[in-house]
Amino acid sequence: xxxxxxxxxxVSFGSPRSSLRSRIxxxxxxxxxxxxxxxxxxxxxxxxxxxxxxxxLIGGLPRGALSEIAGPSSSGRTGVMLATLAAATRREEVCxxxxxxDSFDPASAAAxxxxxxxxxxxxxxxxxxxxxxxxKSRSSTNAGFxxxxxxxxxxxxxxxxxxxxxxxxxxxxxxxxxVESARRVPLTSWFRFRRAVEPTATVLLLLEQxxxxxTCASLVLRLQPExxxxxxxxxxxxxxxxxxxxxxxxxGLAGTGPHIPKSNVVNHAALLRGMRFRxxxxxxxxxxxxxxxxxxxxxxxxxx
Amino acid sequence: xxxxxYVPDFPVEVxxxxxxxxxxxxxxxxxxxxxxxxxxxxxxxxxxLGMAIGMTKLxxxxxxxxxxxxxxxxxxxxxxxxxxxxTSHSKLAILRQCSLQQEISAHAALLDVAHAFxxxxxxxxxxxxxxxxxxLDRLHGAPAKMASxxxxxxxxxxxxANIAVAANPDxxxxxxxxxxxxxxxxxxKEAKRLGGLPLQVLLKGFEMPAQKKAAGKASQRGREKLxxxxxxxxxxxxVCDFRTLALLPEHALVSRLGEAGAQLRRLARxxxxxxxxxxxxxxxxxxxxxxxxxxxxIESLSFLLNRLLEQLCARLExxxxxxxxxxxxxxxxxxxxxxETTTVENRVGPFFCSHNVAYKQIVERVLRLPVSMRDSKxxxxxxxxxxxxxxxxxxxxxxxxxAVPAPPRSAQCGLFLPATPGAERxxxxxxxxxxxxxxxxxxxxxxxxxxxxxxxRVDRFAVPADHPKTILSPTMxxxxxxPPLAMxxxxxxxxxxxxxxxxxxxxxxxxxxxxxxxxxxGQVVWSAGPWQSSGDWWAENAKLDNxxxxxxxxxxxxxxxxxxxRASNNGAKxxxxxxxxxxxxRDLATGQWFADASxx
Numbered sequence: 065x066x067x068x069x070x071x072x073x074x075v076s077f078g079s080p081r082s083s084l085r086s087r088i089x090x091x092x093x094x095x096x097x098x099x100x101x102x103x104x105x106x107x108x109x110x111x112x113x114x115x116x117x118x119x120x121l122i123g124g125l126p127r128g129a130l131s132e133i134a135g136p137s138s139s140g141r142t143g144v145m146l147a148t149l150a151a152a153t154r155r156e157e158v159c160x161x162x163x164x165x166d167s168f169d170p171a172s173a174a175a176x177x178x179x180x181x182x183x184x185x186x187x188x189x190x191x192x193x194x195x196x197x198x199x200k201s202r203s204s205t206n207a208g209f210x211x212x213x214x215x216x217x218x219x220x221x222x223x224x225x226x227x228x229x230x231x232x233x234x235x236x237x238x239x240x241x242x243v244e245s246a247r248r249v250p251l252t253s254w255f256r257f258r259r260a261v262e263p264t265a266t267v268l269l270l271l272e273q274x275x276x277x278x279t280c281a282s283l284v285l286r287l288q289p290e291x292x293x294x295x296x297x298x299x300x301x302x303x304x305x306x307x308x309x310x311x312x313x314x315x316g317l318a319g320t321g322p323h324i325p326k327s328n329v330v331n332h333a334a335l336l337r338g339m340r341f342r343x344x345x346x347x348x349x350x351x352x353x354x355x356x357x358x359x360x361x362x363x364x365x366x367x368x
Numbered sequence: 369x370x371x372x373x374y375v376p377d378f379p380v381e382v383x384x385x386x387x388x389x390x391x392x393x394x395x396x397x398x399x400x401x402x403x404x405x406x407x408x409x410x411x412x413x414x415x416x417l418g419m420a421i422g423m424t425k426l427x428x429x430x431x432x433x434x435x436x437x438x439x440x441x442x443x444x445x446x447x448x449x450x451x452x453x454x455t456s457h458s459k460l461a462i463l464r465q466c467s468l469q470q471e472i473s474a475h476a477a478l479l480d481v482a483h484a485f486x487x488x489x490x491x492x493x494x495x496x497x498x499x500x501x502x503x504l505d506r507l508h509g510a511p512a513k514m515a516s517x518x519x520x521x522x523x524x525x526x527x528x529a530n531i532a533v534a535a536n537p538d539x540x541x542x543x544x545x546x547x548x549x550x551x552x553x554x555x556x557k558e559a560k561r562l563g564g565l566p567l568q569v570l571l572k573g574f575e576m577p578a579q580k581k582a583a584g585k586a587s588q589r590g591r592e593k594l595x596x597x598x599x600x601x602x603x604x605x606x607v608c609d610f611r612t613l614a615l616l617p618e619h620a621l622v623s624r625l626g627e628a629g630a631q632l633r634r635l636a637r638x639x640x641x642x643x644x645x646x647x648x649x650x651x652x653x654x655x656x657x658x659x660x661x662x663x664x665x666i667e668s669l670s671f672l673l674n675r676l677l678e679q680l681c682a683r684l685e686x687x688x689x690x691x692x693x694x695x696x697x698x699x700x701x702x703x704x705x706x707x708e709t710t711t712v713e714n715r716v717g718p719f720f721c722s723h724n725v726a727y728k729q730i731v732e733r734v735l736r737l738p739v740s741m742r743d744s745k746x747x748x749x750x751x752x753x754x755x756x757x758x759x760x761x762x763x764x765x766x767x768x769x770x771a772v773p774a775p776p777r778s779a780q781c782g783l784f785l786p787a788t789p790g791a792e793r794x795x796x797x798x799x800x801x802x803x804x805x806x807x808x809x810x811x812x813x814x815x816x817x818x819x820x821x822x823x824x825r826v827d828r829f830a831v832p833a834d835h836p837k838t839i840l841s842p843t844m845x846x847x848x849x850x851p852p853l854a855m856x857x858x859x860x861x862x863x864x865x866x867x868x869x870x871x872x873x874x875x876x877x878x879x880x881x882x883x884x885x886x887x888x889x890g891q892v893v894w895s896a897g898p899w900q901s902s903g904d905w906w907a908e909n910a911k912l913d914n915x916x917x918x919x920x921x922x923x924x925x926x927x928x929x930x931x932x933x934r935a936s937n938n939g940a941k942x943x944x945x946x947x948x949x950x951x952x953x954r955d956l957a958t959g960q961w962f963a964d965a966s967x968x
Contacts, residue, residue, distance in 0.1 A: 115851060137948040142854035142968035150851075157786045158831055167856040169965065170813035170824045175852045180813050184802055184829045187809040189859075221801050221810075228797035230789030239856065239968070265787065289947060292931060294896060336896055336929045338853050338951065339967065364853040 108282070108349055111155075111233070111267055114147035117283075117362045118343055125233075126282050126349045130258050130268045134275045135287035140341035141239055141271045143364040144287070146176035148269065149233060153179035157232025160184040160225050164211075164218045165240035184231075188217040211245040219253050226260040226268070234261075238272040246276045254280035275346065284346040290361055293337035338365035369501040369511055369519060370537040370644075374544035375529045378495035379409035382474045383464045385526035386657060386675060390462060394419070396428055414461050431461040438547065455929030469656030469768075476650045477525040480686040483649035485518060490537070490644040493573065496544070497538045500644055515550045525682045534558060538640040541684040542610075545569050554556040560636020560675060563611030564951035567602055570610060570635055571595045574628075598628070610636040649687070653771040655679050662701045662763030666755050669764055673751055676769045684771060690740035693772035696751060700729045700762035730761050739791045740774040746792040753799040757807075788831045798829060819903050820923060821964065822857065854968055855951070862888055864952060872897075873930055873952065876961070888963055890932050893947065895929035902956075924956040929967075 110124030125131045125148065135141050150173075152159050159182060161168060166189040174180060218236060225234050238246050254277040261268045270277060275284050344359040375381050379397040384390045394413035399407050415760070416751035417431050424893060460611045475494045482489040485508075511533040517731050522529040532543035534553040539562060543551045546565035553561045575591065607613050613636040621629035634640050639756040655676040663669050673696075684691060733754050741747070765897040789797070801810045810827050816823040863879030877889040902924035954960070 123933050136964050137856075138968055140968065142856055145870055146854045147851040155786060158788045164691045166859045168813070169855045169857045170815055172852070172854040173813070174815055176854060180815070181832050183812065184798075185811065185813050185826070186805060187826075188805050217805055220804055224797050224800050224804075228789055228793050230794070232786055289949075292894065292947070292949060294894075336853075336949075336967075338850065365850040366853050 065147045066102060087147065090184065109265065111148070112151055113144055114151035115144060115362050117360045121343060121347055121360045122285060124346050125267045125269065127265045127267055128262050129282035129349065130261065130270060130280050131283040131285070132270045132272065132277055132281045133285045133287065134272050134274050134346075135341075136273055136289075137239075138289050138339065139287040140289070140339065140343075140362070140364055141287055142172070143176070143341075144285075145235055145237070145269065145271055146173050146178055147234070148267075149173065149183060150177035150179075152232045152267075153177075153182040154180070155232070158184070158230060159233040159235070160186065160231045161237060162186045162218050162221050162225070163188060164214050164236070164238050165189045167240050168237065176339075179322050184225075186225075188221060189214045197317065201233055211241050212248075215241065215245060215249060219249065222257060222268075223260075226257060226264075229264060229266070231266050233267045233269060235269045235271065238270065238276075241272070243272075243274045245273050249276060251278060251280070254278070273305050281347060282349045284348075288342045288344075288347050289339060290342045291340040293339065293363075293365075300306075327355045336366055338363055349362070369505075369514075369533055369535060371499040371501050371511075371514065371531060371533045371542045372500070372537070372540035372544035373482060373490075373497045373518060373522060373529050373531055374541070375474075375478065375495040375522075375527055376545075376548075377409050377411050378474070379466055379471065380411045380414075381527045381529075382467070382470045384411075385474055385477075385679065386470055388526065394431070394461040394465060395430075396423075396461055397464050397466050398425055398428070408466060410461075417461055419461060420537060425463070428461070428463055432463060451576070465658075465660065467658050469655075469658060473655045473679070474527065476652065476654075477683050477686070478522065478527070479647070479650050480683045481518070481521045481525055484686045484688065485514075485521065487649075488644060488646055489649075491647040492541065496541065496573070498541060498644055499535075501533065512550075512552045515552055519550055521686060525686060526679060534638070536638065536641045537644060538635050538642070539638040542569055542638075543950065545572060553638075557721070559610075559614055559636075562636070562638050563609065563614070564611045565597060565882060565960045567608060567610070567613065570613070570632060571599055574632065574635070590887075598625070598632075601625075601695070651773070653680060653683055653689075653773055654768060656766070658766045659764065662765050664763045666752065666759065669755065669767075670748065670752055672767060673769070674744065674748050676767060677747045677751075680771050681744040681747070684742050684773060687773070688776065689773040690742040690776040691747075691771035692737050692740040692774040694735040694737070695768075695769070695770040695772070696733045696735070696754075697762050698733075698764045699729045699766035699768075700727065700731060700760055701765050711871075726908040729762065733758060735770075736828075737795060738828060739777045741792055741795070742776065746796060749796050750799050753796075753803050757803050777895050791831065792830065794829075819901060822859075855965040856968045857965045858963060861953075861964040864961040864963055866887070866952070866954075866961040873928055876930075876952070876963075888932070889948065892930045893933050894927055894931035896930075897926070899927040899953075900956075901925055901927065904939050925953045926956060927951060927953040 082230070108126035108129060110126050112119045112124050113122075133141050133144055149159050149161070161183060163186060166187045168185055170180060170185075173183070215238075218238070222234065222236055225231060257268055258280045259331075260275075270281070273288070275281065340361055340363045342359055342361050375504040376835060378400075378482070380395050383395055392413075393409065394417050396407045396410040396414045396419050399408040400406050402425075407419065407421055407423040407425075407428050410419050410421065419428060470885065471494060478497055479489065482497045482499050486499050486501060486504055488502075490498040492498050499518075501508075501511070504514065505511075508517055515531045515533050518531045519529065522531070530544045530548060530551070532540045532547065532553065534540035534543055535555040535558065539553060539558040542562055542565060543553055546562070546569040551561075574595065583586070599733070602608075602613065607616065613633060616633060618630055618633055621633055631640070656674060657672055659672075663672065680691075700798055733751075735747075735750050735754060798810060811826040811829045813824050814827050816825060865877045865879055866873050867875040872895050873892045875891055903922065904926070905922040929949065929951055931949050933947060950963050951965040952961060952963045955962065
């Protein structure tokens with residue numbers, strides 16, 4: 065590279081960044097290599113998740129990027145995924161779901177409004193035979209070995225789908241894969257996926273228990289269960305206290321009590337009305353380091 | 369105007385079509401059963417070497433000898449795995465066994481070309497077609513342009529043909545058989561242009577009036593004999609070409625040769641006019657290849673399939689068609705210990721009627737495509753993946769490839785429509801995914817009209833071509849503006865041991881030690897239920913219907929929704945909202961408890 069004599073430009077601290085940049089470039093003229101220029105990163109196109117409060121928090125899922133939704137069981141990950149898929153199929157996009165643990169429920173998806181005709185469902189998990197093993201052998205190492213084949217399939221299938229192109233959303237559902245196994249996925253795989261989707265309009269969505277793509281993810285959303293709604297007594301359960309307490313909606317319903325009547329044999333779907341979840345944006349394309357306190361709550365209701 | 373497509377040395381061209389590398393080689397085609405194997409056709413290079421039609425295989429083998437020991441290279445397989453294409457061998461002849469299947473395929477390809485040009489086609493002979501070009505000048509231009517267009521189209525299907533255009537069909541036929549390349553005879557100049565042709569051309573396809581009623585092989589030999597007699601007679605008179613025959617007086621010719629004499633004179637003057645006997649375009653798109661040496665590996669088989677697919681796609685392209693189904697049939701080599709297989713389907717059509725394959729094992733694979741395609745590379749990839757998933761299991765002796773034609777798909781893409789996967793690429797991707805995860809494990813989930821849990825089937829995935837109807841959002845979503853709670857299913861359901869208190873689940877544990885269901889045990893902190901459901905007890909055919917869907921028998925179950933406290937990372941329960949919601953049920957037929965889903 066040829067050396068260039070650079071005259072330091074006069075910088076006024078109050079000037080905007082863009083004007084400063086233009087002044088530096090004009091002073092250097094042709095001598096500044098384009099590779100050294102700071103490029104303004106355009107805001108990515110986003111797709112809505114279909115949940116208004118969540119979209120207000122994260123601004124939608126970025127296209128051409130890897131997004132992660134992490135949370136334990138019953139944290140609303142699948143509900144968010146189905147809402148996103150429903151919104152995408154409503155836009156006539158073709159989506160793919162790589163199901164690592166073969167846990168996708170088509171009935172739930174149809175109830176969520178997903179057009180199943182536009183969803184390619186890949187069932188990766190080849191159910192392993194029940195392992196007759198001692199308690200000691202049920203270590204995390206053994207679990208990782210058991211899910212290794214499924215993860216390998218997931219990675220290969222995802223590679224094929226991203227190479228094929230044309231999908232609006234590709235979902236990798238690792239929701240039931242143990243954290244130890246998911247973390248064994250090499251970082252190079254996530255880099256490869258990120259590079260593969262970058263020039264496309266595909267949203268690569270990863271469902272998992274704990275974030276594992278690290279810096280490759282443009283968006284990391286962490287979900288937690290917050291409350292369970294039970295309609296028979298209009299109560300919701302506060303998981304922190306492991307017991308039913310009265311909700312704000314049940315102020316006028318004195319006498320329902322904190323305990324569910326044991327003789328109350330009714331339609332169970334009427335008993336469970338829904339759940340409320342807490343969402344936190346750990347990393348976002350819109351905000352490089354979002355404050356950890358940033359979070360919203362959203363509800364998912366049973367499809368009666 | 370009429371055009372004639374004539375393929376000289378048709379059996380040789382058939383071989384060259386199957387193996388394009390033979391185009392620059394001396395090729396002779398053999399026919400017959402040992403020891404009566406004789407040369408029935410050869411190309412110009414083989415003639416220059418000194419080979420002749422009627423030679424025995426032993427005589428022909430002299431022209432393919434490469435070593436002093438006299439080992440013949442005649443056993444070059446059509447698959448091309450043992451080629452003699454080196455420079456030192458380029459002057460040697462190559463012998464091939466005549467293949468009826470390939471000749472029929474080549475003839476069908478010619479018919480495809482002709483029918484793509486004009487609907488009025490006469491199937492004169494396997495190597496000869498006559499086309500009525502009346503009214504086509506607006507579409508294709510002048511006769512010379514039409515002739516060159518026909519030449520190009522015939523070359524596209526892998527053959528070289530003589531094309532002649534003349535004012536009447538017989539003149540076009542004789543010009544194509546007599547002149548090499550493209551010939552255009554203006555109207556009224558037939559006698560002058562055809563004058564120099566030898567009489568063999570005239571008598572080659574000529575049928576004596578007395579012989580027209582006769583048929584069969586005996587009559588074929590009789591015709592040949594009469595033609596030879598006629599040729600001898602004319603030669604004794606000093607008549608050797610069209611011109612001298614045309615100059616003979618008609619009355620004198622009729623008095624000596626009868627009606628045939630007058631017809632021959634008329635043909636020699638290029639004045640014959642007749643109505644074409646039109647034929648229907650072939651509806652069978654099949655290519656076949658019989659191998660002299662069996663092919664054992666899929667890689668070698670892929671080369672042959674590629675060749676057949678290219679021919680098939682060229683034929684489909686000539687007819688502006690595509691294929692939505694591919695049938696691959698492989699005849700496997702019979703090994704010692706193999707049972708005799710007599711399960712040969714009768715579907716194969718006219719091509720295989722005369723072939724006895726009853727004692728050969730036939731393997732058939734069918735590729736059903738969601739959309740019509742015509743890309744030979746895509747077909748080849750799909751067949752490779754199919755064969756990799758289902759290997760033939762024995763060396764392959766014969767290959768048939770049949771394409772079910774369909775109109776090519778027409779899609780109007782919009783600027784503002786979202787991008788969708790390309791059909792061809794998607795099909796290859798799906799085939800690769802199926803090879804990874806297994807059959808029927810990638811596709812569209814279709815819900816069945818049943819309350820039975822997991823009542824769905826997985827169908828083949830294809831991008832919907834038409835715009836879907838407006839999808840109505842779920843009622844709950846509309847009313848509350850909350851998406852519905854989703855479920856994650858456990859496949860298969862996890863066996864549980866449930867401890868009941870007052871008839872409600874109080875504590876549960878997994879029946880077997882499953883590493884992925886460790887969380888599914890402990891104290892039940894909340895429960896709702898039961899929800900009793902049953903089905904299929906009313907129908908006598910329930911077992912049959914369920915068997916089709918992969919499920920059997922009537923079912924009856926009692927469902928509960930339960931909340932379990934989940935252990936956090938530090939081992940303490942209940943901290944940080946760690947509660948998981950599951951659906952468990954008791955099979956009322958067996959009394960066994962299962963967990964089949966979690967709410968998420």
